[in-house]
Amino acid sequence: MGQPTKMTASKQKFVGRSVARLEDRPLLLGQGRFAADISFPGQWHMRVVRSPVAHGKLLGIDASAALALPGVHAVWTYKDVAHIPPIPFRLTGLVELEPYRQFILANDTVRYVGEPVAVIFATDQYIAEDAAEMVELNIETLPPILDASGDTGPFDAERATEPSIIRKSFGDVDSAFKAAHDVVSLELSVGRHSGVPMETRGAIARYDEARDILEMHGAAKVPWWNRDHIAQMIGRTRTNMHLLEGHVGGGFGIRGEIYPEDVLVCAAALVFKKPIKWIEDRREHLISANHSRQQQHRIRAAIDADGHILAIDDEFFHDNGAYMRTHAATVPDLAAAMLPGPYRVPAYRAVGHIRLTNKTPCGTYRAPGRYESTFIRERLMDAIAAKVGVDGVEIRRRNLIAKAEMPYDLHLDTLGTHIVYDSGDYALLLDKTLALAGWPELQASLKKRRAAGELLGAGVAMFVEKSGLGPSDTVRVDIMSDGKVEVVTGVASIGQGVETAMAQIAADALGVDYASINVVHGQTDRIDTGAGAFASRVTVMCGEATRLASVKLRDKALKLAAELMQTDAASLDIVNGEIVRTGRIGSSMTLAELAQAWPGELTATDTFLSSHMVYPYGVHVCAVKVDADTGAVAIERYAIGYDVGKAVNPRLVESQIAGGFAQGLGGALLEEFVYDENGEPLSVTFADYLMPTSREVPPVSILVTEDAPSPLNPMGLKGAGEGGTNPVGAAIASAIDDALQQPGAITDLPISPQRLKALCQKN
Amino acid sequence: MKPAPFVRHVPRTLDEALGLLSQLAGQEGRILAGGQSLVPIMAFRLAKPAHLIDINEVAGLDRLESDGKALSIGARVRHGAFHKLAVDNPLGALLTFVARHIAHYPIRMRGTFCGSLAHADPASEWCLTAATLDATMVAKSSRGTREIAARDFFEGIMSTALAEDELLAEVRLPLLAPDAKFGFNEFSRRAGDFAMASSLVTYRIVGGKMTDTRVGVGGAEAAPRRITEAEATLNGQTPNDAAFREAARVASDALDPLEDHQTNAEYRRDLVRAVVRRALENSLP
Numbered sequence A: 001m002g003q004p005t006k007m008t009a010s011k012q013k014f015v016g017r018s019v020a021r022l023e024d025r026p027l028l029l030g031q032g033r034f035a036a037d038i039s040f041p042g043q044w045h046m047r048v049v050r051s052p053v054a055h056g057k058l059l060g061i062d063a064s065a066a067l068a069l070p071g072v073h074a075v076w077t078y079k080d081v082a083h084i085p086p087i088p089f090r091l092t093g094l095v096e097l098e099p100y101r102q103f104i105l106a107n108d109t110v111r112y113v114g115e116p117v118a119v120i121f122a123t124d125q126y127i128a129e130d131a132a133e134m135v136e137l138n139i140e141t142l143p144p145i146l147d148a149s150g151d152t153g154p155f156d157a158e159r160a161t162e163p164s165i166i167r168k169s170f171g172d173v174d175s176a177f178k179a180a181h182d183v184v185s186l187e188l189s190v191g192r193h194s195g196v197p198m199e200t201r202g203a204i205a206r207y208d209e210a211r212d213i214l215e216m217h218g219a220a221k222v223p224w225w226n227r228d229h230i231a232q233m234i235g236r237t238r239t240n241m242h243l244l245e246g247h248v249g250g251g252f253g254i255r256g257e258i259y260p261e262d263v264l265v266c267a268a269a270l271v272f273k274k275p276i277k278w279i280e281d282r283r284e285h286l287i288s289a290n291h292s293r294q295q296q297h298r299i300r301a302a303i304d305a306d307g308h309i310l311a312i313d314d315e316f317f318h319d320n321g322a323y324m325r326t327h328a329a330t331v332p333d334l335a336a337a338m339l340p341g342p343y344r345v346p347a348y349r350a351v352g353h354i355r356l357t358n359k360t361p362c363g364t365y366r367a368p369g370r371y372e373s374t375f376i377r378e379r380l381m382d383a384i385a386a387k388v389g390v391d392g393v394e395i396r397r398r399n400l401i402a403k404a405e406m407p408y409d410l411h412l413d414t415l416g417t418h419i420v421y422d423s424g425d426y427a428l429l430l431d432k433t434l435a436l437a438g439w440p441e442l443q444a445s446l447k448k449r450r451a452a453g454e455l456l457g458a459g460v461a462m463f464v465e466k467s468g469l470g471p472s473d474t475v476r477v478d479i480m481s482d483g484k485v486e487v488v489t490g491v492a493s494i495g496q497g498v499e500t501a502m503a504q505i506a507a508d509a510l511g512v513d514y515a516s517i518n519v520v521h522g523q524t525d526r527i528d529t530g531a532g533a534f535a536s537r538v539t540v541m542c543g544e545a546t547r548l549a550s551v552k553l554r555d556k557a558l559k560l561a562a563e564l565m566q567t568d569a570a571s572l573d574i575v576n577g578e579i580v581r582t583g584r585i586g587s588s589m590t591l592a593e594l595a596q597a598w599p600g601e602l603t604a605t606d607t608f609l610s611s612h613m614v615y616p617y618g619v620h621v622c623a624v625k626v627d628a629d630t631g632a633v634a635i636e637r638y639a640i641g642y643d644v645g646k647a648v649n650p651r652l653v654e655s656q657i658a659g660g661f662a663q664g665l666g667g668a669l670l671e672e673f674v675y676d677e678n679g680e681p682l683s684v685t686f687a688d689y690l691m692p693t694s695r696e697v698p699p700v701s702i703l704v705t706e707d708a709p710s711p712l713n714p715m716g717l718k719g720a721g722e723g724g725t726n727p728v729g730a731a732i733a734s735a736i737d738d739a740l741q742q743p744g745a746i747t748d749l750p751i752s753p754q755r756l757k758a759l760c761q762k763n
Numbered sequence B: 001m002k003p004a005p006f007v008r009h010v011p012r013t014l015d016e017a018l019g020l021l022s023q024l025a026g027q028e029g030r031i032l033a034g035g036q037s038l039v040p041i042m043a044f045r046l047a048k049p050a051h052l053i054d055i056n057e058v059a060g061l062d063r064l065e066s067d068g069k070a071l072s073i074g075a076r077v078r079h080g081a082f083h084k085l086a087v088d089n090p091l092g093a094l095l096t097f098v099a100r101h102i103a104h105y106p107i108r109m110r111g112t113f114c115g116s117l118a119h120a121d122p123a124s125e126w127c128l129t130a131a132t133l134d135a136t137m138v139a140k141s142s143r144g145t146r147e148i149a150a151r152d153f154f155e156g157i158m159s160t161a162l163a164e165d166e167l168l169a170e171v172r173l174p175l176l177a178p179d180a181k182f183g184f185n186e187f188s189r190r191a192g193d194f195a196m197a198s199s200l201v202t203y204r205i206v207g208g209k210m211t212d213t214r215v216g217v218g219g220a221e222a223a224p225r226r227i228t229e230a231e232a233t234l235n236g237q238t239p240n241d242a243a244f245r246e247a248a249r250v251a252s253d254a255l256d257p258l259e260d261h262q263t264n265a266e267y268r269r270d271l272v273r274a275v276v277r278r279a280l281e282n283s284l285p
């Protein structure tokens, strides 16, 4: 027990402050451990032989030459893995989609360029690639299906091109259109692009025969679900298999889902009793990891004379590529469910056709479904403004859901939850973001410069995001014998700062320094369950679970300390890691001393349950200059306002927004997976798939507000992962229309300079 | 992304290098210079040379000097060598200006001037420079040395007059007149990408009129070249907006534009019009 101390320092608070990231030290010192950094003695390297054609009958595979190459241990084809079922659905797994799941190796048909047809196991990557080239595939080429919006028909002998239709509606749409003063109709599309993390995928499986434990390193995003389901696929159980996450060089929705390669390394490690390592290369990544976004919409709005929306009717075609992967119907479902956005829409109908094509299969990508439907809805708002003859800001104001209407029941469901916007003051954020962008002065200066012949314009886009998907998160907090605190979570770190944010929350609840807290994530051998990191859920769900467990642990610690300090718990407090008496006179005790006195006792576990998502919202304002000679777009100003209810660490929220913006910009102006008429992918390197670089990403003004805390958790938290991305295509399109003075000119993303040059010609 | 097996040879002298080249050229032997084009295509296994003759240690090939008439650029001179003035002549400033548009910094520190010419990407800035300024290529083999004029050197997309046993040992760029003006412009979707169209112009002003005008266009046809029709419209003109526009129009009409999935013929012509005009505008102080 310590000497009586004079406590002058007041209790430090960490939540709400932009404290430095705890995860940066190893990364900045080059001590990160990414998938490729993990190696085991005696490991074999796996190389995937992929289909070179978009659609064909796989008549035979001759691997004899490959097998004869020194250093090649084995070659697997479908027959070696025929007992392994297809990859299951994680979300929105409609029964009718099940026949469209992907097997880990193609059987008798190949359906996209890049589909795994065989795998080589060899002593090193070079030999594995040499061998892969020697595998002879006998494929009878079939005509590929590449258009998702044409007539439906057979995809192959047993399957149709349209496995399912998503339908969502409320209100009386048909009557609203009959009674409408006017109708606005648009045809719009969003191009195929996706998250392209700096770190490609990787999986290293190792079987420990002595303990009968199978480990897979290189996990990300949802290790617990993947552990359970890979185990099931290969005949193991959740107790003798572990997934372990290292550093992850970007997730964005696409990394960390179960892919064929994850299952292959696990199955092979068991069969060969050798560590099996697979590291994806960039070309493989661009043709085999999930694509996303490609949709075509035909949308109509019924409006009154003032441009108030009476009804929205949308029919869309979602190009899901060749298989339904783990996300099943998630992306089109979210697109349909979130399309109404921040506006009062009395009647709504969405019909989303899920279509199969001979392209890389799709999944979620940051703001899945919402990047798409925000583009559609905000184009519609601009079209309504043009029809009524008011500006884009005014038409939005007229239709915004008011603060007084919160909580607002959208009468739609998605991801197994009912959508109720929990809180929000959309008009207030619109005002604040316009002020941030200097809107009136901006308009005045655009007018002046336009008169001098420049093509300049400004646009606004608004949106509601979703976050904090439940149903539950469990966290265990321990005070270790050295006084340090460990927070063991069931979430994952994809670079978003989860260690820092959880440490801040636990620090405040416990009364310790956030830097003394070690946050564990992504290790299935450390906690039994975990929902992982997706849907902007971590800070909301795991954050509240962390707070609950920390409060519980504090109570426990004070009770145990009270016995030793011969006082009652109510007169004790924890300040900067020390147990002190309130009033701070008399003896104190460190947490280390307490933990040593009660070995194994200083632990608490708690769970946060939530059946509703929470809904952050935002406004993006964009000003562009179009180069009439080349069709190039320069973004001259970009401002983002985003309300997250409560920012645990404002700088982390701003970073999420800034990074997300760059990805939104990519989808708006640069990134696209292009295919030729044979289904051959043309965007297979970074020379053809154009990621924005620091030179293409303009500075962004970011305003994070806390005007609408969520009533659904005590801290008022909402997630912040996707608001930087969501409306970027919409905002840029709106600004370009304005620059061209051609309302509705932009109908498709990405906006290429060639297309824009053609539009300039019309001026 | 791992290359197919190959043997790397590291000659120290030019004779040794040429000997290896004549011996191995017929057995899929290739020269390795900066590796900034060759290594990526080997990683994709689009090229599978069985032998690489690495010239990075060959003595004497790092020569970068002027004899008062021309700047000689040896086969080991990197793009980055032009970040500073290579010669006290408007040519030095021209090369510095153009070099900034090639790829990104780390690539410029390895890629070579001669490697760019040998690789002959139609959009290469150095190929445009060589064509516009009528460079002389010095090709060496164990059979001897020959000089090739730029207009005979570029034969098409990634194809040159070099024989397979020839090393492009040196390129000679004629110095510009001390009062020469130059302008350069290119268009690409991202900074550092190969240009979708580019133009380099040089001229002098004598008695207020443009003279000795050269207008080069790159990235638009199978190989960069001078557009003499555009040069003719400018010679004898005062430098002015109308003349620049007319020359740009003439240049874009004179082309046989390359097409690809992001650039149709019409758009390529639009871009050429823009880059020629802008190169001319940039040339004004």
Ligand SMILES: Cc1cc2nc3c(=O)[nH]c(=O)nc-3n(C[C@H](O)[C@H](O)[C@H](O)COP(=O)(O)OP(=O)(O)OC[C@H]3O[C@@H](n4cnc5c(N)ncnc54)[C@H](O)[C@@H]3O)c2cc1C
Pocket (backbone or CB within 6 Å): B030, B031, B032, B033, B034, B035, B036, B037, B038, B039, B040, B075, B101, B102, B103, B104, B107, B110, B111, B112, B113, B114, B115, B116, B118, B119, B121, B123, B124, B125, B126, B162, B166, B167, B168, B169, B192, B193, B194, B195
């Ligand atoms: C991301 C990226 C962006 C790029 N952007 C640009 C750009 O904007 N503009 C641009 O011009 N270039 C660009 N490049 C290419 C770069 O400039 C290369 O350095 C250049 O094209 C080739 O030079 P090198 O020395 O690297 O040649 P290498 O890659 O070593 O060789 C290229 C080819 O030329 C042959 N070769 C090389 N030297 C000789 C010689 N002396 N004699 C005979 N044959 C020879 C080789 O055998 C090989 O076939 C880019 C490259 C990358 C990776």
